[in-house]
Amino acid sequence: MDILNLTAVRLSEKIKNNDLTAIEATEAVLKQIASCESTYHCYVTVEEEKAREQAKQVQKRIESGELTGPLAGVPVAIKDNICTKGMRTTCSSRILGNFVPTYTAGAAEALEKEGAVVLGKTNMDEFAMGSTTETSYYGVTRNPWNPEHVPGGSSGGSCAAVAAEECFYALGSDTGGSIRQPSAFCGVTGMKPTYGTVSRYGLIAYGSSLDQIGPVAKDVTDCAAILEILAVYDPRDSTSVKREDTDFTSALTNDVKGMRIGIPRDYLGEGLDLQVKASVELAAKALEEQGAIVEEFDLSLVEYAIPAYYVIASAEASSNLSRFDGVKYGYRTEEYQGLHNMYKKTRSEGFGQEVKRRIMLGSFVLSSGYYDAYYLKALRTKALIKQAFDRAFEKYDVILGPTAPSTAPKLGESLKDPLKMYLGDIYTVSVNLAGLPAISLPYGIDNQNLPIGVQIIGNSFQEKTVIRAGYTLEQTREWQMPDTRERGQNNG
Amino acid sequence: MAKEYETVIGLEVHVELATKTKIFCGCSTEFGGEPNTHTCPVCTGMPGSLPVLNKQVVEYAMAVGLATNCQIHQKCKFDRKNYFYPDNPQNYQISQLYLPICHDGWVEIETEDGAKKVGIHEIHMEEDAGKLIHDEWGDCSLVDFNRSGVPLIEIVSEPDMRSAQEVIAYLDKLRLIIQYLGASDCKLQEGSMRADVNLSIREKGSDTFGTRTEMKNLNSFKAIARAIEGEKNRQMDLLEDGQPVIQETRRWDDNKECSYPMRSKEDAQDYRYFPDPDLVPIIISDEWLEDIRNRQPELRTEKLERYKKEFDIPQYDAEILTGSKKLADIFEATTAICQKPKKVSNWLMGEALRLLKEHNQEPENLSFSPENLAKLIQLTEEGVINNKVAKEVFEQIFTEDTDPERYVEEHGLKSVSDEGELRGVIEEIVAANPQSVADYKSGKKKAIGFLVGQTMKAMKGKADPGAVNQILQEMLQ
Numbered sequence: 001m002d003i004l005n006l007t008a009v010r011l012s013e014k015i016k017n018n019d020l021t022a023i024e025a026t027e028a029v030l031k032q033i034a035s036c037e038s039t040y041h042c043y044v045t046v047e048e049e050k051a052r053e054q055a056k057q058v059q060k061r062i063e064s065g066e067l068t069g070p071l072a073g074v075p076v077a078i079k080d081n082i083c084t085k086g087m088r089t090t091c092s093s094r095i096l097g098n099f100v101p102t103y104t105a106g107a108a109e110a111l112e113k114e115g116a117v118v119l120g121k122t123n124m125d126e127f128a129m130g131s132t133t134e135t136s137y138y139g140v141t142r143n144p145w146n147p148e149h150v151p152g153g154s155s156g157g158s159c160a161a162v163a164a165e166e167c168f169y170a171l172g173s174d175t176g177g178s179i180r181q182p183s184a185f186c187g188v189t190g191m192k193p194t195y196g197t198v199s200r201y202g203l204i205a206y207g208s209s210l211d212q213i214g215p216v217a218k219d220v221t222d223c224a225a226i227l228e229i230l231a232v233y234d235p236r237d238s239t240s241v242k243r244e245d246t247d248f249t250s251a252l253t254n255d256v257k258g259m260r261i262g263i264p265r266d267y268l269g270e271g272l273d274l275q276v277k278a279s280v281e282l283a284a285k286a287l288e289e290q291g292a293i294v295e296e297f298d299l300s301l302v303e304y305a306i307p308a309y310y311v312i313a314s315a316e317a318s319s320n321l322s323r324f325d326g327v328k329y330g331y332r333t334e335e336y337q338g339l340h341n342m343y344k345k346t347r348s349e350g351f352g353q354e355v356k357r358r359i360m361l362g363s364f365v366l367s368s369g370y371y372d373a374y375y376l377k378a379l380r381t382k383a384l385i386k387q388a389f390d391r392a393f394e395k396y397d398v399i400l401g402p403t404a405p406s407t408a409p410k411l412g413e414s415l416k417d418p419l420k421m422y423l424g425d426i427y428t429v430s431v432n433l434a435g436l437p438a439i440s441l442p443y444g445i446d447n448q449n450l451p452i453g454v455q456i457i458g459n460s461f462q463e464k465t466v467i468r469a470g471y472t473l474e475q476t477r478e479w480q481m482p483d484t485r486e487r488g489q490n491n492g
Numbered sequence: 493m494a495k496e497y498e499t500v501i502g503l504e505v506h507v508e509l510a511t512k513t514k515i516f517c518g519c520s521t522e523f524g525g526e527p528n529t530h531t532c533p534v535c536t537g538m539p540g541s542l543p544v545l546n547k548q549v550v551e552y553a554m555a556v557g558l559a560t561n562c563q564i565h566q567k568c569k570f571d572r573k574n575y576f577y578p579d580n581p582q583n584y585q586i587s588q589l590y591l592p593i594c595h596d597g598w599v600e601i602e603t604e605d606g607a608k609k610v611g612i613h614e615i616h617m618e619e620d621a622g623k624l625i626h627d628e629w630g631d632c633s634l635v636d637f638n639r640s641g642v643p644l645i646e647i648v649s650e651p652d653m654r655s656a657q658e659v660i661a662y663l664d665k666l667r668l669i670i671q672y673l674g675a676s677d678c679k680l681q682e683g684s685m686r687a688d689v690n691l692s693i694r695e696k697g698s699d700t701f702g703t704r705t706e707m708k709n710l711n712s713f714k715a716i717a718r719a720i721e722g723e724k725n726r727q728m729d730l731l732e733d734g735q736p737v738i739q740e741t742r743r744w745d746d747n748k749e750c751s752y753p754m755r756s757k758e759d760a761q762d763y764r765y766f767p768d769p770d771l772v773p774i775i776i777s778d779e780w781l782e783d784i785r786n787r788q789p790e791l792r793t794e795k796l797e798r799y800k801k802e803f804d805i806p807q808y809d810a811e812i813l814t815g816s817k818k819l820a821d822i823f824e825a826t827t828a829i830c831q832k833p834k835k836v837s838n839w840l841m842g843e844a845l846r847l848l849k850e851h852n853q854e855p856e857n858l859s860f861s862p863e864n865l866a867k868l869i870q871l872t873e874e875g876v877i878n879n880k881v882a883k884e885v886f887e888q889i890f891t892e893d894t895d896p897e898r899y900v901e902e903h904g905l906k907s908v909s910d911e912g913e914l915r916g917v918i919e920e921i922v923a924a925n926p927q928s929v930a931d932y933k934s935g936k937k938k939a940i941g942f943l944v945g946q947t948m949k950a951m952k953g954k955a956d957p958g959a960v961n962q963i964l965q966e967m968l969q
Contacts, residue, residue, distance in 0.1 A: 101533075236544060315766060322583035329539075367764060
């Protein structure tokens with residue numbers, strides 16, 4: 001039996017059936033990590049011994065009948081901006097290079113309660129700022145489909161780890177597309193829930209009003225099962241929402257009959273790669289064949305989403321990241337004269353270029369005299385974008401579109417032109433601005449043999465509709481993920 | 493001829509709220525713990541930690557707002573005030589700028605010039621910072637986050653005060669209101685109430701404001717009065733010399749009775765305030781507001797009137813008793829037990845205040861239990877002890893909260909009520925003092941006082957002087 005290409009839910013079933021143990025699954029994936037990491041570099045930290053120990057404990061609890069959940073015994077990778085007690089959590093930044101949290105994030109806690117085996121922490125763009133995982137202080141992550149290409153970002157490590165079978169599923173975080181875009185680039189399935197669904201307690205904030213933790217997995221079924229576990233009300237997070245309708249796996253039905261699906265015409269215009277466009281059209285056709293009613297419409301305001309997003313996210317980030325100052329934890333510069341010099345040198349040396357760029361941008365838009373012109377205007381734009389979605393959801397159950405304008409670019413291409421990189425977020429950021437749930441799933445491969453992702457966006461709290469549409473679409477997909485290990489060897 | 497100037501003063505008063513836990517986490521607000529023992533990831537600004545608002549803070553802020561005739565913003569929110577300083581673990585303070593919880597209120601103060609309203613611009617909620625401890629021997633500073641996240645309200649007045657006297661009256665009014673609400677103990681010395689004074693001067697009759705300064709580090713009413721006097725004179729001297737007043741923050745040194753500039757307007761930081769995305773807006777429903785209104789305790793003015801009416805306490809005494817929540821609480825609790833309001837009032841107004849003054853303490857420092865004072869009153873009423881002994885026993889109660897019954901018993905202080913024994917002693921005194929007896933009998937009635945005194949002396953004070961007097965009168969007839 002090939003353990004590694006099992007989905008998380010299937011693996012757990014086999015473990016619960018005594019076909020194999022959590023220990024064997026963990027050993028298999030640790031072996032895969034050992035053989036692939038030098039090529040892909042998905043992880044900042046791998047905790048082999050802790051994982052083995054946890055696997056033993058989990059296996060015992062499965063055997064005793066204590067753990068029966070759908071993900072019991074399954075090894076998971078966690079994005080390195082999600083705090084894990086006793087396990088280094090760096091945000092892929094030098095400034096948190098030595099930071100070991102004394103607490104575990106609500107989302108990771110929920111998984112561990114259900115018998116997850118934590119393998120380690122995945123690489124990311126520094127503080128989740130970037131779309132390529134190239135801004136990590138700890139080196140780039142490479143795309144398992146072609147190591148010359150980026151895995152996307154910022155959850156590039158999580159998505160690449162799932163694609164490279166260096167874990168069975170992973171946690172990512174999504175502020176402007178950071179789960180969905182790398183999922184598309186790596187040919188995996190990633191979901192961003194409605195804002196407030198997953199606890200942000202212990203998620204090191206980038207843009208607090210936009211950040212959501214979500215699953216990265218091999219298919220829609222896994223995503224639904226993971227999200228069902230993650231979606232618990234957490235009183236430690238004031239923005240956490242009490243929800244009754246979190247039985248997401250109940251929506252895993254092959255049924256879109258009569259579902260109204262809108263495709264924003266604005267998403268199919270200039271800047272969209274034609275092969276990606278063809279995949280979206282193919283997905284639309286497939287859903288139509290399954291009984292959905294698909295039509296194009298004008299969403300409007302799409303061109304304002306990126307500026308609004310970068311103003312709001314950077315503003316919040318400039319404040320969120322001010323706590324990293326060398327006083328309490330993390331990196332402190334070696335030599336300094338006095339407090340202000342210490343602050344200045346620590347932060348100059350501790351943060352990378354992209355982070356500094358966004359801190360400066362964020363500080364600027366919050367400055368007195370500019371606050372109204374930039375920050376308030378961005379907030380108003382955000383509200384208008386939400387209204388545009390509200391109008392769309394009066395007519396449609398879900399919105400279908402591309403996840404990203406193109407497939408994964410080559411390493412080193414994006415950072416040269418940050419503005420162009422920012423424009424790559426065009427189809428994802430408005431979802432965060434409106435707080436909506438969305439899934440990205442692979443639906444095609446381009447002529448460079450890179451995967452193409454399509455995105456399904458739902459109305460607030462309508463994850464189930466998104467999952468139902470995603471699951472149905474997935475069933476129509478003829479394409480299968482090629483064998484990772486072969487890919488790794490061929491390309492690496 | 494020198495111009496006549498008018499002083500214009502506005503106050504920013506910070507009050508530490510008496511919640512058990514901090515404003516955004518469950519840590520204790522208790523004073524005096526070992527450094528960094530009342531801390532958690534939230535109040536030390538650890539990555540990924542999030543604030544969760546303490547409901548009690550909102551209720552106290554609403555209560556203070558209602559008691560100071562404020563409007564309540566039924567939808568209000570928190571903003572971040574961004575600045576770097578090591579006592580501020582997140583490098584931003586969670587405060588309220590755009591929508592403070594209370595606004596546009598007033599309180600009435602009374603001074604020698606009569607009653608006057610002082611406007612309250614706003615009251616907002618915020619978190620306190622930690623404390624920096626500078627190592628005098630080493631080359632470093634240490635941070636204690638125990639105070640970090642302790643809830644504060646900041647009460648911002650309108651520039652309506654014109655003298656130190658008005659400022660003190662305003663602060664006293666606020667202190668009493670907040671103490672009566674139980675929202676804070678308002679101790680200036682201990683920092684649970686802090687006042688920054690904004691002061692400017694202008695020519696009398698002018699309707700424009702002069703340039704103001706802000707004075708910090710004022711730890712007592714006396715320091716505030718001195719600082720106002722000092723700053724007024726400093727600004728007047730500047731203007732008289734034809735020099736401008738610079739808008740700046742100054743620090744008052746009460747030992748040297750002068751102030752020093754801390755920072756000028758030019759160095760003023762841009763705090764880059766923006767709504768805190770980690771906290772949801774606070775929605776105060778009509779029901780919640782009404783509930784707080786209904787739960788408002790009796791405030792000072794109402795209490796004062798009730799004391800006069802219900803207990804027949806004179807205005808002056810009622811003012812003193814209600815001038816401290818603590819004193820009023822002891823008065824009511826003791827009266828409830830012994831049903832003798834006048835006696836209780838006498839003890840508190842007399843001995844209690846005398847001893848407080850002697851010990852250089854405030855009524856807030858009173859620590860004896862009403863039960864013991866009630867027992868003492870009972871003992872004197874029943875003639876078990878006389879007034880002189882009672883005062884001695886009260887001192888014990890005041891300092892040690894001693895049970896008076898046990899103390900009187902253990903020290904053998906009971907008045908001698910055995911008439912036979914008393915008569916024996918008096919007979920001896922009469923026999924030993926023929927001159928006084930003769931004086932009395934010849935009409936010098938005052939002579940009996942000497943004989944009473946002699947008897948009390950012989951009894952070592954443990955007799956009821958009334959009874960002695962009566963027996964003596966009988967014997968000398």
